[in-house]
Structures are given as C-alpha cells and as structure tokens.
Amino acid sequence: MRIEHLYLQDFRNYERAEFAPCEAITILVGSNAAGKTNLVEAVQTLTTTESFRRPRWEDLVRWGRPRAEVGLKASGVSSAAELRLGVDADGTREFFVNGTRKRRVADVVGVVPSVVFTPDDLLMVKGSAERRRAAADAVAAQLWPAYKTARREYAKVLRQRNALLKEEAGGDQAAAWDERLVELGARVTAYRCRLLSSFEPELTAAHGRLAGDERLRIEYADRSGLDPGSWRSQPEADSIEEALRAELGRRRADERARRATLVGPHRDDIVFLIDDRDARAFGSQGQQRTVALAWKTSEIAVVRGTTGRSPVLLLDDVMSELDEGRRARLLDTVVSDIQTIVTTTNIGYFDERTLADAEVVRL
Ligand SMILES: Nc1ncnc2c1ncn2[C@@H]1O[C@H](COP(=O)(O)OP(=O)(O)O)[C@@H](O)[C@H]1O
Ligand SMILES: [Mg+2]
Known part of the structure; x- marks a missing residue:
C-alpha cells in the first residue's frame, strides 16, 4: 500500500x-x-x-x-x-x-x-525478553487480526490469575482460571510458532545479505512445555493445550511459592543464534544491531507475503x-x-x- x-x-x-x-x-x-x-x-x-x-x-x-x-x-x-x-x-x-x-x-x-523501526528496536537482541515478545506480537497482530484479540484476552486472564496467586491462600481460586489460561495461552503460542517458523527463513536470508558469511537462526524458548524444536512444525492449539496443562500441573507448587503464573506465552523468549552462539550473550553491538535490522527487513517480507x-x-x-x-x-x-x-x-x-x-x- x-x-x-x-x-x-x-x-x-x-x-x-x-x-x-x-x-x-x-x-x-x-x-x-x-x-x-x-x-x-x-x-x-x-x-x-x-x-x-x-x-x-x-x-x-x-x-x-x-x-x-x-x-x-x-x-x-x-x-x-x-x-x-x-x-x-x-x-x-x-x-x-x-x-x-x-x-x-x-x-x-x-x-x-506498516512496519516501524526506531532506535529502541536496535535493542531487541540485547534487551529484555519482553522486547522480543513485543516485536513478535507487533508482527503477528498485523498478520492475523485474531491474534491481537487472543493476546489481549490472555493478558486479562493472566492478570486475574496473578492477582489471586498474590493473595494469601489464593491458589485455589486461581485454579479456576487454569482452563481459560490454557486455552488462550495455547492459542497465542500456536500463532507464535506459526509466526516464527515462517519468519526464520526470511530472517536468515536477510541477515545473510547484511552480514555475509555469518549464519543466523532462531530458537523459540516457549514456556508452554512444548517439545524442543517442535515449534518449527507449527503445532495446532489443541496439541499445545495438552502440553500447557501438563506444565501447569508440574509447576503448581512453584507458582504457589512464587505467587505468580510461571507457565505460558507471557514468559516466552526468542533466542537469536549467530553461528550457533547466543547473540544476546556473545554478539558485539554491531552484530546485535545487524540482527535487529534483519528482523525489520524480514518483517516487511513476511507482512507482504502473508497479507498480499x-x-x-x-x-x-x-x-x-x-x-x-x-x-x-x-x-x-x-x-x-x-x-x-x-x-x-x-x-x-x-x-x-x-x-x-x-x-x-x-x-
Ligand atoms: N500532546 C502534546 N501537545 C503538544 N505538544 C506535544 C504533545 N506531546 C508532545 N509534544 C511536543 O512534541 C515535541 C517532540 O516531538 P517529537 O516528535 O518527539 O520530536 P522529534 O522531532 O525530536 O522526534 C516536544 O517538544 C513535545 O513537547
Ligand atoms: Mg524523535
């Protein structure tokens, strides 16, 4: 347009x-x-x-x-x-x-x-996981309008559940939100898997054009209990629900102790690997900026490819x-x-x- x-x-x-x-x-x-x-x-x-x-x-x-x-x-x-x-x-x-x-x-x-690129975006590799989730959310919301709705509903449920966990002995009431959390969390996670798996080839190619012989790939560090690497095959929300439900059961005691929801897409991260090394920990400032640039360039390609x-x-x-x-x-x-x-x-x-x-x- x-x-x-x-x-x-x-x-x-x-x-x-x-x-x-x-x-x-x-x-x-x-x-x-x-x-x-x-x-x-x-x-x-x-x-x-x-x-x-x-x-x-x-x-x-x-x-x-x-x-x-x-x-x-x-x-x-x-x-x-x-x-x-x-x-x-x-x-x-x-x-x-x-x-x-x-x-x-x-x-x-x-x-x-639209794709916006500001100096803040250059911090996406080095900064907090929240920045990387926000970057992914911004793209997904433009590709799939339903994503934005699911993401917002999920945030609401999370707030309710966290508020209850914060209260003394609020754990039992918090459990009433588990199924909603699982359902919406799985939906958000499914979209993220879909996004990142279609994003990665673009990202690798864009990065190659900018950085020559270094090779960039990503890992989706989900907190929904998925099998490592399974995000690449774009699992459906139904199968993610099962994993998420099991993970929630496994972490129940931790959640009570720490009084917060520890499982679900609000704790995801995206790991950028340059020649198999985590760019966040080992990349120079220049390498980290190149990844951010490549991300923005691919955003253009992915938005165009998906929405036409x-x-x-x-x-x-x-x-x-x-x-x-x-x-x-x-x-x-x-x-x-x-x-x-x-x-x-x-x-x-x-x-x-x-x-x-x-x-x-x-x-
Ligand atoms: N609601 C507002 N009403 C009037 N002025 C505003 C408002 N919000 C921001 N500004 C002014 O806009 C100016 C900054 O604009 P900005 O676009 O950030 O500048 P820059 O050209 O440096 O990017 C500031 O002087 C700020 O005070
Ligand atoms: Mg300015």
Whole structure:
C-alpha cells in the first residue's frame, strides 16, 4: 500500500499539517523536538491502533485542545482505503475505515500495514525478553487480526490469575482460571510458532545479505512445555493445550511459592543464534544491531507475503544510530519498491542515489 495523503489535526505538537508522501522515499528533516517522532507515531497509531510509545490516549491530543484527528488515504495494487482516528481529550478514541466506525481493532489493523523501526528496536537482541515478545506480537497482530484479540484476552486472564496467586491462600481460586489460561495461552503460542517458523527463513536470508558469511537462526524458548524444536512444525492449539496443562500441573507448587503464573506465552523468549552462539550473550553491538535490522527487513517480507499488501515502512531517526556500512545496506533494502517515510536530523546520512528518488520535507 502507498499513502497518498496524510493529515494531522491537533495531534501532539501539530496544529494542522498535511503531507502527500511520495511513492518511494520521503525524508522528513527536522531538528530536535520538531515533531519527527510524533509524525511517525501518528501513522503508526492510525495503522496499527497502538502507539509504539505506549502513551495514555489523551497524551496524543495537542495540549489544551479538545480532540486530535489523524487521517490517511492509501491505495495498493487491488485496494484503496481511508483510515481516520479521532482521540478526545478524555482519552476516548474512535477508528474509521472508509468512513465507517470500527469498534473492533481487528477491523482496522492490517488494512494499511506498516512496519516501524526506531532506535529502541536496535535493542531487541540485547534487551529484555519482553522486547522480543513485543516485536513478535507487533508482527503477528498485523498478520492475523485474531491474534491481537487472543493476546489481549490472555493478558486479562493472566492478570486475574496473578492477582489471586498474590493473595494469601489464593491458589485455589486461581485454579479456576487454569482452563481459560490454557486455552488462550495455547492459542497465542500456536500463532507464535506459526509466526516464527515462517519468519526464520526470511530472517536468515536477510541477515545473510547484511552480514555475509555469518549464519543466523532462531530458537523459540516457549514456556508452554512444548517439545524442543517442535515449534518449527507449527503445532495446532489443541496439541499445545495438552502440553500447557501438563506444565501447569508440574509447576503448581512453584507458582504457589512464587505467587505468580510461571507457565505460558507471557514468559516466552526468542533466542537469536549467530553461528550457533547466543547473540544476546556473545554478539558485539554491531552484530546485535545487524540482527535487529534483519528482523525489520524480514518483517516487511513476511507482512507482504502473508497479507498480499506491501507495508509502509516508517524509519524514525535510525540513521544516526547506524554506521555507514549498515546505513547503506538499510537504504539498499528499502529503496526498492516499498514506500518509506524516514525522519532524520541530518540529511547528510543519505547518499546521492537515495536522494535522487526521494522527496525531502523540512519540518
Ligand atoms: N500532546 C502534546 N501537545 C503538544 N505538544 C506535544 C504533545 N506531546 C508532545 N509534544 C511536543 O512534541 C515535541 C517532540 O516531538 P517529537 O516528535 O518527539 O520530536 P522529534 O522531532 O525530536 O522526534 C516536544 O517538544 C513535545 O513537547
Ligand atoms: Mg524523535
């Protein structure tokens, strides 16, 4: 998909702004606090229904104003769509697709797919497991709208169950949530298996293009009691349920002692192995960043392959975080055939060839 028109009204620091991003690459140049990340956030929130900055909704509304709006028109090979988001100062929000209000996020996510890449994403290999789960969740939610629903329901059940486990002698009541936890946990885990098994070949290939002769593969470190390596054969939720139920039984005493749910996809991790060594523990900063870059590049391919729609790529200020070689390779992969919106403080990061195809907008 390509965004043809974009407007922001009282969104963050923007009073009123309109953009017509060009087909290939639009470079937004601005100094600090000019509103670069805000603009990326606007597009990302509108297309995925969630800001990567995780603000309260009311924070998106320009200070002192009653309502923020963001809207875009996009078209692709076989479809066109208009998206609009309104957020009121009290935090209530509404999404519209082609003029119709959509109450379910699943009806909005993925209509215009997007892939966002920020300096924070460069920490995905080194950072906590939560970051890696969030990275996987973000992709899965765009591929399968039902994933987002399952993930959210699972989080709710987990909260209830953990709250009961926290209470003195709450263990028995917590057990009432076991079946729901198993059912939803298995569904989330099944999607993750499916995601990672289709992701891995793309990731290995993308990494090969960036890193030459090093070989990257992943392991899905599930906490649902699956047999090692079985995620690659994309097990169905039914068979995961059994494993999860057994694992829950096995860890019951631990859970009571530690007063928390220890089993299930909220404790999963993704391990990146470069030539069979854990990149988190042994990779240099450069190697870890290359893995993150490869992840984002594959995200584009996987989203396109699964949904049949090209995502819009949003690069927020990542050029300054990369060395010259990685900058060049990133630009090589993006400039091809995908609409890209990139922000920067310094136009000097872009080579002649990129600039020839690009439109430069000063904020
Ligand atoms: N709700 C809001 N209303 C008005 N201004 C805001 C709001 N939220 C953030 N800002 C302002 O936006 C500016 C930062 O924009 P940002 O896009 O993060 O800058 P950068 O160009 O450095 O990425 C800050 O000056 C901040 O105070
Ligand atoms: Mg910024």
